[in-house]
Amino acid sequence: MLENYVPIFLMIAAGFGFGLVMMKVNEWLGPKSPNAEKLSTYESGMEPVRSARERFSVKYYMVAMLFIIFDIEVVFLYPWAVSFKELGMAGFITMTVFITILLVGFYYIWRKGALEWD
Amino acid sequence: MSIWIPLIKIAVIIGTILNSVIVLVWAERRVSAFMQDRIGPNRVGPFGLLQSFADVVKLVMKEDIIPRNAYKVIHDLAPIISIGIAFSTFAVIPIGNSIELFGENVKLQVADVNVGILYILAITSLGVYGLTLAGWSSNNKYSLLGGLRSSAQLISYELSMGLSIIGVLMIAGTLRLDQIVELQASYIGGWLPAWNIILQPVAFITFVVAAFAETNRLPFDLPEAEPELVGGYHTEYTGLKFGLFFLAEYANMITSSAIIVTLFLGGWHFPYIENLGISPFWLSLLQVGAFCVKVVGVLLFFIVIRWTLPRFRYDQLMNLGWKVMLPLTLANVMGTGLVILAWPWIRNLLGLT
Numbered sequence: 005m006l007e008n009y010v011p012i013f014l015m016i017a018a019g020f021g022f023g024l025v026m027m028k029v030n031e032w033l034g035p036k037s038p039n040a041e042k043l044s045t046y047e048s049g050m051e052p053v054r055s056a057r058e059r060f061s062v063k064y065y066m067v068a069m070l071f072i073i074f075d076i077e078v079v080f081l082y083p084w085a086v087s088f089k090e091l092g093m094a095g096f097i098t099m100t101v102f103i104t105i106l107l108v109g110f111y112y113i114w115r116k117g118a119l120e121w122d
Numbered sequence: 123m124s125i126w127i128p129l130i131k132i133a134v135i136i137g138t139i140l141n142s143v144i145v146l147v148w149a150e151r152r153v154s155a156f157m158q159d160r161i162g163p164n165r166v167g168p169f170g171l172l173q174s175f176a177d178v179v180k181l182v183m184k185e186d187i188i189p190r191n192a193y194k195v196i197h198d199l200a201p202i203i204s205i206g207i208a209f210s211t212f213a214v215i216p217i218g219n220s221i222e223l224f225g226e227n228v229k230l231q232v233a234d235v236n237v238g239i240l241y242i243l244a245i246t247s248l249g250v251y252g253l254t255l256a257g258w259s260s261n262n263k264y265s266l267l268g269g270l271r272s273s274a275q276l277i278s279y280e281l282s283m284g285l286s287i288i289g290v291l292m293i294a295g296t297l298r299l300d301q302i303v304e305l306q307a308s309y310i311g312g313w314l315p316a317w318n319i320i321l322q323p324v325a326f327i328t329f330v331v332a333a334f335a336e337t338n339r340l341p342f343d344l345p346e347a348e349p350e351l352v353g354g355y356h357t358e359y360t361g362l363k364f365g366l367f368f369l370a371e372y373a374n375m376i377t378s379s380a381i382i383v384t385l386f387l388g389g390w391h392f393p394y395i396e397n398l399g400i401s402p403f404w405l406s407l408l409q410v411g412a413f414c415v416k417v418v419g420v421l422l423f424f425i426v427i428r429w430t431l432p433r434f435r436y437d438q439l440m441n442l443g444w445k446v447m448l449p450l451t452l453a454n455v456m457g458t459g460l461v462i463l464a465w466p467w468i469r470n471l472l473g474l475t
Contacts, residue, residue, distance in 0.1 A: 011128035011233040012213045012241070018132050019209030023202035023366055027186075030362035034185045043190040045262045046357055055191070056266045064270050067440070071277040074448070078284040081455070082240065085291040088459065096459050103452060110448075119444045121437035 066118050077106055131232045135212055143372040144174040150425050157429045184361035189260065192358060196259035201359065201366035204252030208373035211245050214238040215380050216300045218390045218410035222403055230390075230410060231300060238299040239291070242381060243284055246336065250276045252370065253355045260358035268354025271436065275342065278443035279335035282328050285451035289325040289458040290318050290385050303389030307396075317388040324454045326386045328447055333378040335443070338371060340428035342439060379420035380413075387416050 045052040084091070084099055091098075113119060148163065148171055155162025163170035188197055218230035235241060250273050257269015294302045308316045319326045335342040351357070356367045383389060392412035396405065434442070461468070 008233060008235045010125075011132065012210070012235065014128055015132050015135075015213040015232055016206065016210040018136060020202055020206035022136065022209065023205040026182075026205075026362050026366060027198065027202065030182050030184070030365075031186050033182055034361050035183075036185060038187070042187055045189055045191055045260075046352070047263070048352065056261050056263045060266070060270060064274050067274045067278060070444075071281065074281050075277075075284070078281060078288075081285070081288050082291065082297070085288045085455075086295055086297060088292045088462065089295055093463060096463055099459070100456070103456065107452075114445070119440065121440050 063121060070113065070118065073109070074106075127228060128232060131230075132213075135217075135232060136209055139209065139212065139373050139376055140369075142376055143369055144178070145171070146372050146376065146421060147174045147177075149422075150428070153422070153425045154429050157426075178365065181362050181365040186363060187358075187360045189262070189358050191261040193259040193261065196255050197358075198363075200252050200256035200259060201363045201370070203255065204249065204370035205366045205373070207245055207249040207252060208370040208377065211242055211374075211377045212380065214241050214299055215377070215384055216303055216389060217380075217413050219406050221406040229300070230406070234300065235298075237297050239287060239297045239302075243280075243287075247277075247280055249336075249370075249374065252367075256359070256367070257355035260355075262358050264352045264357045265355050268351045268357070271351075272338065272355060275335060275338075275439060275443070278440060279332045279342075279447070282443065282447035282451050283332035283336060285448070285455060286325040286329040286332065287385065288451075288455050289322045292455070292458050292462060293318065293321055299384055299389075303384060303391060306388045307391040309393075315388060315391065315393045317391075318386045322386070322454075322458070324450065324457075326382075328451050328454070329386065330382060331442075331447065333382060334424070334427070335439075337374045337378050337424075339375065339424055341431045341434055343433060375421065375424055376417065379417045379424065382420050383413065383416040387420075389413060 045056075047053070080102075081099070084095060088095060151173070152162045152170070154160075163173040166172040166176045188194055213232040214235060216229070216231040220227050220229045222228075253272040253276070254269045257265045257267075257272070260266070290302065291297065294305050296302065302318075306315070306317050310316050310320070314320065334340075353359075356364055359367060390409035390413040392409060395408060395412070400408065
């Protein structure tokens with residue numbers, strides 16, 4: 005059973021290994037002549053103004069939090085979907101109740117304006 | 123089972139993806155040139171086919187610049203994450219039926235696991251780390267904004283992607299990709315191929331839209347919108363580290379096309395070919411060919427769309443993801459459930475057997 009996963013780990017290792025090797029090859033073959041201008045932050049040719057470590061819109065955090073809620077729901081739906089035919093009507097009604105509760109929350113965040121971008 | 127068979131499969135798959143990316147980049151440039159009434163790359167090799175090889179060689183010989191303010195370890199790690207994730211996804215996709223080789227029955231799939239689709243979803247959602255870390259570690263405002271935008275976009279569309287697969291799962295009743303393809307290799311009413319594009323048209327459309335968003339293709343390429351953000355998350359990358367991001371993007375495109383083909387377009391199944399009386403070995407090879415043809419078809423669709431549609435604004439993008447795609451996919455799940463439950467009754471009504 006578990007040996008089915010060995011090829012997956014080999015594939016992941018091969019993918020990451022490929023990236024690492026290519027990067028090292030580039031480091032090894034490419035020229036190295038750094039200077040202050042080259043190493044400064046790129047800002048369309050201007051002198052960089054302040055740093056990038058500043059505050060940014062809270063919207064991105066909101067999206068991340070909403071994502072977690074809905075993604076858990078999606079994962080919860082997977083086992084249900086796979087055994088849907090065995091569960092029959094009872095399973096369908098259970099999930100309808102669950103999704104209805106979730107839609108109430110969805111309606112709330114929608115009306116609250118959490119999905120608005122300006 | 124010896125360790126050599128999976129290793130050979132991995133080598134073949136990664137080699138094929140790499141070569142396909144090189145041809146794909148060339149194809150994209152030629153098609154875009156054709157659509158814009160230009161000529162496109164035609165000097166290096168026949169029809170310019172070797173142009174992308176030349177570009178790779180050029181990138182390898184370029185200086186690897188790490189900005190002074192960048193966080194070096196993560197700056198190095200981000201492209202490796204991107205490319206590693208892009209390759210790993212292909213591990214569970216069946217490119218053909220099993221085939222007799224060297225006296226052994228070989229499945230044309232790197233890893234045959236029973237959680238195939240969950241694996242794909244899990245791995246593709248890791249892909250967001252590559253872009254976000256690249257954007258953050260560069261310590262550049264353009265990169266940071268590009269990384270933030272891409273992470274918000276990817277996670278928003280991942281929901282619709284996961285939800286549109288559920289309709290397929292309800293019909294198939296399994297997470298194994300090879301079984302999903304085998305189920306599609308039958309016929310409705312004896313003649314219509316039971317591909318999921320016919321059984322789940324809404325899920326197909328939402329999945330394709332989500333796939334465009336997940337691969338940052340043009341109607342959704344906000345993370346690197348050139349007029350606003352220079353290069354987006356890879357502004358501060360040079361040489362092959364930039365090349366790895368580029369490669370990962372195109373490898374993701376190939377993987378997405380393969381997933382679309384596997385889930386909705388019948389995978390390696392080519393209608394009626396199994397009735398022609400071809401020997402099993404050649405039949406399997408022809409099915410691999412059918413799979414490749416379908417993937418190329420979807421890729422061409424990706425390219426044509428890129429040069430046809432204008433870019434979304436960011437609020438339009440988020441509106442589409444949350445206010446249209448999410449309710450639509452949920453409705454599709456419920457609708458599919460209703461139809462499956464009512465199927466015996468509908469079948470009697472229509473007089474089908």
